[in-house]
Amino acid sequence: MLTCKEVLDSLSDYLDADMKEELISEVKRHIGSCSDCRAEFDTLTMTLKLYKHEHAEPTVMPVGCHDRLVKVLELEKLRSKGAPPPKMV
Amino acid sequence: MPAVTDEELVRKSKEDDERAFGELVSRYESKVYSLALRMVRNPEDAEDVLQDTFLRAYRGIKSFQGASTFSTWIYRITANSALMRLRKKQLPTVSIDNADERETPVNIADWSPTPDEQLLNQELQHEMEEAIRSLPAEFQQVFVLRDIEEMSNAEVAEILDLSVAAVKSRLHRARLKVRNRLAGYFSESAKPKRRAMGVH
Numbered sequence: 001m002l003t004c005k006e007v008l009d010s011l012s013d014y015l016d017a018d019m020k021e022e023l024i025s026e027v028k029r030h031i032g033s034c035s036d037c038r039a040e041f042d043t044l045t046m047t048l049k050l051y052k053h054e055h056a057e058p059t060v061m062p063v064g065c066h067d068r069l070v071k072v073l074e075l076e077k078l079r080s081k082g083a084p085p086p087k088m089v
Numbered sequence: 090m091p092a093v094t095d096e097e098l099v100r101k102s103k104e105d106d107e108r109a110f111g112e113l114v115s116r117y118e119s120k121v122y123s124l125a126l127r128m129v130r131n132p133e134d135a136e137d138v139l140q141d142t143f144l145r146a147y148r149g150i151k152s153f154q155g156a157s158t159f160s161t162w163i164y165r166i167t168a169n170s171a172l173m174r175l176r177k178k179q180l181p182t183v184s185i186d187n188a189d190e191r192e193t194p195v196n197i198a199d200w201s202p203t204p205d206e207q208l209l210n211q212e213l214q215h216e217m218e219e220a221i222r223s224l225p226a227e228f229q230q231v232f233v234l235r236d237i238e239e240m241s242n243a244e245v246a247e248i249l250d251l252s253v254a255a256v257k258s259r260l261h262r263a264r265l266k267v268r269n270r271l272a273g274y275f276s277e278s279a280k281p282k283r284r285a286m287g288v289h
Contacts, residue, residue, distance in 0.1 A: 012261035018242070047268040048236060051221075054214060055237045059123040065136055069118060070111075072140045076147055077107065 002030050007037050011044055095159040102150045110150065113159065114143055120160075121167050127233045128171035130222065141170045157247060165248045168230055175226035213274065220270035228263035235260050 007030045013019045014027045031038045093112070101109035118139065125138035145166050153162055221229060234245045235256070242260075246253045 009261075012264055013257065018257075043272060044264060044268050047264060047271055050213070050217060050271070051236060051267065054217060055127065059119075059126050061119055061122045061139075062132055062136065065122065065139070066118060068136070069114065069140055069143060073110075073114070073143060073147060076144055080148075 002026050004030075004034060004037055007031065007034070008040060011041055014041075015045065015048070096155070099150065099153060099155065099159050103153075110147060113146075113163075117160070117163050118143070121163060124164060124167050124233070124238060125171055127237050128168070128229060129174050130218070134174055138167060138170045138174060142167045145170070161244070161247055165250070168234070168248055172226050172230060175229065213271075216271060216274040217267070220267045223270065224263055224266055228259055228266065231256055231259040232263040232267070236264075 007027055010019060010023070010027060014024065017024065019027075031041050095113065095116070098109045098113050098116075102113065121142050122135055122139045125142070126132065126135035129135055129138060142163065146163055149166075153159075157165075221232070224232065230249060231245060234240050234248065235242070240248070242253045242256050245251075246256045249256070251259075
């Protein structure tokens with residue numbers, strides 16, 4: 001039978017279903033009967049839900065970001081070929 | 090016509106084919122920017138990481154042996170660049186090896202049934218932001234790669250040059266730290282309501 005410490009240490013693996021099935025069953029049984037460990041599990045689950053919800057939108061590169069990257073790489077190409085740096089305007 | 094593979098573009102880039110390297114930039118710039126933004130958490134720093142990543146890739150492409158895929162290699166450069174930037178900005182933190190997890194549950198308040206509308210408020214989003222910022226940089230990396238980018242433990246281990254066991258350990262501790270910070274927020278935000286309801 002698992003102790004509370006063993007359950008707490010394995011909560012992430014349990015959330016990710018990254019453990020043997022028999023151990024999953026044991027953790028599930030423990031959480032079902034231990035209100036403190038259940039609160040630990042439920043709040044950890046909710047934390048991940050919140051975090052994923054906040055980051056669900058795809059990020060978009062700012063306007064001009066691509067052009068600035070191309071410029072930086074062009075300057076690096078010139079530098080690697082030994083060309084003098086362009087005059088700053 | 091089948092698309093040119095990354096491996097082919099890498100081979101051509103090694104032969105100074107600048108169009109091939111440009112194609113690799115086009116394929117990965119959005120992904121690199123996205124990963125950088127989620128790690129450094131502000132657009133200016135993310136753009137610096139993006140530029141630094143592709144500069145390093147351009148300088149190092151000839152020594153890229155192909156032991157990993159190009160995507161793993163470019164994400165590894167991104168993660169390292171982001172880590173250096175985070176370390177410069179972060180206040181000294183305790184060693185990441187100093188575990189502060191509890192060994193037994195201590196009767197924590199279960200705020201998980203909180204109504205959805207409260208979970209979406211800006212104050213909570215700010216608290217979440219602060220919770221993640223306060224993580225040691227090495228924890229933030231694992232947290233972002235696993236829980237946001239949804240990479241496997243093995244992929245994260247390869248990108249960060251860690252063992253799978255180390256990835257799992259850092260992930261677990263990062264999740265707990267964020268959760269504990271949110272628990273503090275919910276216990277504070279519950280107080281005024283209790284007072285208003287005459288509960289002491």
